[in-house]
Structure formats: C-alpha cells, structure tokens
Amino acid sequence: MSTWETVIGLEVHAELATESKMFSPARNEFGGEPNTNVHPVCLGLPGTLPVVNEKAIELAIRVGLALNCSINRCVFARKNYFYPDMPKDYQISQYDQPLNTDGFVDLPNGTRIRIERAHLEEDTGKSTHIGTSGRIAGADYSLVDYNRAGVPLLEIVSHPDLRSADDARAYVQELRAALVAVGASDGKMEEGSLRVDANVSVRPAGSDELRTRCEIKNVNSLRSLGRAIAYEAKRHIQLYENGERPIQETRHWDEEAGRTQPGRSKEEAEDYRYFDDPDLVAVDPSAEWIEEIRAALPTLPAELRAEWITAGADPELAGTVISRGLGPLVAEATAVGADINKTLNHAANTIDPEELGQLTPDGLAETVKMELDGQLTSTQAKTVLQDLMELGGSAAEIATSRGFEAMDRGELEAMLDQVIADNPDEWTRFCEGEAKLQGFFTGQLMKATRGQADGKVINQLLQAKKNA
Ligand code: MN
Numbered sequence: 001m002s003t004w005e006t007v008i009g010l011e012v013h014a015e016l017a018t019e020s021k022m023f024s025p026a027r028n029e030f031g032g033e034p035n036t037n038v039h040p041v042c043l044g045l046p047g048t049l050p051v052v053n054e055k056a057i058e059l060a061i062r063v064g065l066a067l068n069c070s071i072n073r074c075v076f077a078r079k080n081y082f083y084p085d086m087p088k089d090y091q092i093s094q095y096d097q098p099l100n101t102d103g104f105v106d107l108p109n110g111t112r113i114r115i116e117r118a119h120l121e122e123d124t125g126k127s128t129h130i131g132t133s134g135r136i137a138g139a140d141y142s143l144v145d146y147n148r149a150g151v152p153l154l155e156i157v158s159h160p161d162l163r164s165a166d167d168a169r170a171y172v173q174e175l176r177a178a179l180v181a182v183g184a185s186d187g188k189m190e191e192g193s194l195r196v197d198a199n200v201s202v203r204p205a206g207s208d209e210l211r212t213r214c215e216i217k218n219v220n221s222l223r224s225l226g227r228a229i230a231y232e233a234k235r236h237i238q239l240y241e242n243g244e245r246p247i248q249e250t251r252h253w254d255e256e257a258g259r260t261q262p263g264r265s266k267e268e269a270e271d272y273r274y275f276d277d278p279d280l281v282a283v284d285p286s287a288e289w290i291e292e293i294r295a296a297l298p299t300l301p302a303e304l305r306a307e308w309i310t311a312g313a314d315p316e317l318a319g320t321v322i323s324r325g326l327g328p329l330v331a332e333a334t335a336v337g338a339d340i341n342k343t344l345n346h347a348a349n350t351i352d353p354e355e356l357g358q359l360t361p362d363g364l365a366e367t368v369k370m371e372l373d374g375q376l377t378s379t380q381a382k383t384v385l386q387d388l389m390e391l392g393g394s395a396a397e398i399a400t401s402r403g404f405e406a407m408d409r410g411e412l413e414a415m416l417d418q419v420i421a422d423n424p425d426e427w428t429r430f431c432e433g434e435a436k437l438q439g440f441f442t443g444q445l446m447k448a449t450r451g452q453a454d455g456k457v458i459n460q461l462l463q464a465k466k467n468a
Pocket of ligand 1: 013121155
C-alpha cells in the first residue's frame with residue numbers, strides 16, 4: 001500500500017463590513033426581517049444600474065495588502081448561472097482581472113501558503129427549502145430572502161499548498177485574524193460572514209501531480225472543516241486503492257452524518273459564460289490611495305505574534321489570543337508595561353472578546369501589574385477584569401470596593417505562625433519531608449485569609465520557614 005498525501009486549496013468568502021451593499025444603497029446587516037434590506041438594484045429590477053461601493057474597494061485593498069498581494073486595476077464581470085436566490089441570473093464578480101493577486105499567508109508553523117487571488121463579488125440571497133429533505137430536490141416549496149443579495153464579498157483563493165486538515169484550519173484562523181484586524185470583516189463563521197469551500201484531492205506522497213479534486217461546501221466551523229477534509233481525503237484514498245477514481249464534483253458536508261454527499265457536478269469556468277459587465281467601469285486604484293491605505297493599517301496579527309514570541313511569550317498562547325481577535329488589546333496593554341505572558345493568559349482565558357465592554361488596555365495592564373505585585377490573587381484578578389468589562393473604572397478602585405485588600409506579607413507570616421502553632425505535629429512531618437502536607441498548610445492559610453492570600457506567596461513563605 002502506498003502512502004498518500006492530501007492536497008488542499010481553500011476558497012474563503014468573506015463578507016465585507018460595509019454599511020451598504022456592493023452595488024446598491026441597501027443596508028448590509030445580518031439578521032434583519034427577511035426582504036427588508038433590499039433595493040431595486042439588488043433585486044435585479046429592469047432598468048436599474050449598479051454603482052460600486054468605494055468602501056468595499058478600500059476594505060478589499062486592506063485585505064490585499066495584509067495578505068501581501070499586488071493590488072491591480074480590476075474589472076467586474078458577469079458570472080452567469082440560474083439560481084432562484086440570484087434575481088439577475090448572474091453574479092457580478094471578477095474574472096481575469098481581479099483586484100488582488102499573488103499574495104501569501106505564513107502559518108504559525110512556518111509553512112507559506114500562496115494566495116492566488118482575492119477578488120470582489122456580490123453575495124447571493126438565501127433560499128430555505130421547505131420539506132423533509134431540506135434540499136431543493138424534493139422540497140414542497142422554497143422561501144427566498146434577498147437581504148444578503150448584493151452584500152460585498154471578497155473571495156480569497158489559495159493555491160493548493162495545504163497538506164493537512166490542521167494546516168487548513170490554521171490557515172483559516174490566520175486569514176480570519178487578518179480580516180478582523182484590518183476591520184474588513186467580523187469573521188463570524190457561525191453567521192456566514194466567513195464561508196470556506198475546500199478543494200481536496202490526494203496523490204502518492206512525494207509526487208507533484210494534481211489529481212481530480214472535489215470541492216466541499218457547507219462547512220460552517222473550523223471543526224467541520226477539519227473533519228470534512230479528513231473524511232474526503234480518506235474517501236479518495238479508498239477509491240484509488242479499490243482501483244476506482246473520484247469524479248470532479250461539488251460535495252456537501254453533512255455535519256450530523258459526518259460525511260460528504262455529492263452535489264452538482266462541478267462547472268468549469270467556461271460554463272459560466274463570463275464577460276465584462278457593461279454596466280460597470282474598471283476600478284483603477286491610484287498608487288497614492290493604496291499607500292494611504294497601507295499607512296493606516298494596524299500591526300497585523302502575524303507580526304504581533306512574532307513580536308510577542310521574541311519577547312518570551314508562549315507561542316501557543318500567543319496564537320490563541322490572535323485567533324480570538326484580542327491582539328490589539330494585548331498589544332496596547334503591553335505597550336504600557338503589562339507582562340506579556342500574564343496578559344496573554346487573561347486574554348486567552350478570562351476576557352470574552354464579545355463582551356469587552358468598558359475594559360481598556362490601561363485597565364488590563366493595571367490589573368496584570370497588581371497581580372504580579374501580589375496585590376491580587378489570580379482569582380481576584382479575574383474578578384477585577386470581569387468588573388472592568390462590565391462597569392469600567394480603575395482596577396485599584398474595584399479591588400478596594402470588592403475588599404481585595406493587599407494581603408501584607410508580614411500579616412500573612414503572622415497567620416502562618418499561628419497555623420504552625422495550632423498544628424505542631426503536621427509541621428514537624430512537613431519539615432521532615434512529608435511533601436503532601438504542603439497542601440494542608442496552604443489550605444489552612446487560605447481558610448484563615450478567606451482566600452485572599454496569593455498561593456505563590458504562601459508557597460514562598462512555607463519554604464522559607466521550613467528552611468529557617
Ligand atoms: Mn465566489
């Protein structure tokens with residue numbers, strides 16, 4: 001049996017965070033009443049003409065720059081196909097002259113994934129098929145919501161450079177962090193702001209051929225992405241090993257069944273009858289505009305992570321914080337002196353990126369400093385951060401109002417003496433080397449201080465007393 005290598009290329013569709021749609025003034029907003037965010041242009045009514053949303057171009061350029069792409073003069077083209085949720089019967093996209101080309105993303109493990117292109121297009125509406133299957137085939141009837149029709153989309157197409165489900169997930173995480181950091185997208189896979197299609201094939205390890213691929217759609221989370229790729233690769237390997245071969249097709253990931261199912265057979269580009277849209281002129285961003293956009297870009301997640309690791313951060317922790325979108329907060333907190341690993345720890349475990357509320361970088365930095373100085377235990381620091389998110393204010397004030405008074409070392413030492421006096425046998429055994437009694441004394445002190453002592457300080461005091 002030969003060994004196989006998985007070959008994966010990803011197409012990521014990101015909805016851009018504009019106020020209005022790609023070619024119409026209708027609002028771009030998730031979750032409205034069906035068919036309320038609509039306009040004659042995105043309904044494809046006769047006689048209407050599209051107008052390019054400048055903000056969408058700017059956001060797309062930001063992403064292009066973040067992905068190290070060349071930014072080009074670009075042309076909108078009609079991609080023709082019939083689908084009930086696309087009232088014009090064509091999608092405005094970009095074909096042979098896309099806005100962004102030839103970029104790359106470096107994964108945390110150092111692998112470089114080349115980006116072929118990142119082009120602008122419009123989203124379709126959303127159909128809901130009513131009936132037992134939930135699919136169009138066999139449905140009793142279908143409902144169409146055009147709120148999403150015409151929402152600006154950036155389709156980011158990678159080269160088939162990915163070799164594992166893990167790398168594919170890491171790539172999407174990197175991409176998502178970059179999209180969020182430059183303000184181009186909210187990156188929410190669960191709301192469909194970020195949608196991933198995976199082109200998967202396999203080949204004998206070491207070969208550089210590209211075999212027949214299948215495109216997996218309907219992947220709604222990073223977890224599903226990993227599972228879908230693993231399933232599909234295994235399916236291809238089994239086919240080859242049985243003397244069969246996969247056919248090129250679109251397949252849908254069925255999360256519950258844990259497998260892919262055949263969809264339509266995959267169209268080739270010529271099936272779409274692309275041609276330049278005569279309603280739209282080419283967009284040719286000036287060098288000045290591109291430089292202006294570049295100059296305003298924030299430090300990118302991958303750069304932040306590299307800086308933190310150089311400064312001694314735990315790489316995995318740094319990666320978690322970046323993928324949670326908390327890079328900028330941590331960067332600002334450490335810029336005013338907060339310890340990197342402590343700050344990352346809270347950003348990875350305590351701080352909810354959805355509920356930042358009143359928390360400022362200064363408040364985070366102050367909390368971390370108080371914790372390191374022993375003025376707050378780690379549990380107390382978490383409570384202070386929760387309060388800062390909810391109420392704002394200063395960490396010191398919250399600590400005082402919560403009664404998190406700094407536990408004076410001398411005071412703690414006096415308490416330890418009392419605990420030793422109350423438990424002389426245990427203390428003798430501890431001093432003779434019965435290590436498990438450390439937990440007993442720590443527990444007694446925690447009880448005496450109602451949990452306000454710092455475990456690290458107790459540990460230091462115990463060791464010092466024992467060795468005295
Ligand atoms: Mn597309």
